[in-house]
Amino acid sequence: MRSFLGVPIMLGDRLLGLIYLTDKEDHYEFTPTDERVIEMLAAYAAVAITNARLYQGLTERDQILSQRNEDLALINHMVLPWLAAGD
Numbered sequence: 495m496r497s498f499l500g501v502p503i504m505l506g507d508r509l510l511g512l513i514y515l516t517d518k519e520d521h522y523e524f525t526p527t528d529e530r531v532i533e534m535l536a537a538y539a540a541v542a543i544t545n546a547r548l549y550q551g552l553t554e555r556d557q558i559l560s561q562r563n564e565d566l567a568l569i570n571h572m573v574l575p576w577l578a579a580g581d
Contacts, residue, residue, distance in 0.1 A: 497525040501532045505540045513539070 497518045503511040513536050518524050 497521070497523045499532060500530060501529070501536045503536045503539045503543065505544055510540055511545050 495515050497516065499515040499518075501513045502509055503513060513532055515524065515532065516529075518528070
């Protein structure tokens with residue numbers, strides 16, 4: 495390995511991952527510009543990871559709520575005729 499650039503993927507002070515680059519073509523070392531570009535990529539990656547996790551959580555919650563609604567509908571379907579017979 496001739497050259498190395500590592501940048502953390504951070505959201506606030508929470509580490510989400512790391513980006514590593516090695517062996518830059520046509521140059522011996524990574525430049526400060528390379529570092530700024532990768533830091534920007536890491537910032538975008540942090541937002542994308544966070545959004546994906548939020549979306550996954552919302553999808554799971556939606557599935558749970560849908561199942562609860564189906565369960566309540568079944569209970570209503572079973573109880574309403576019984577209540578109507580009592581009138």
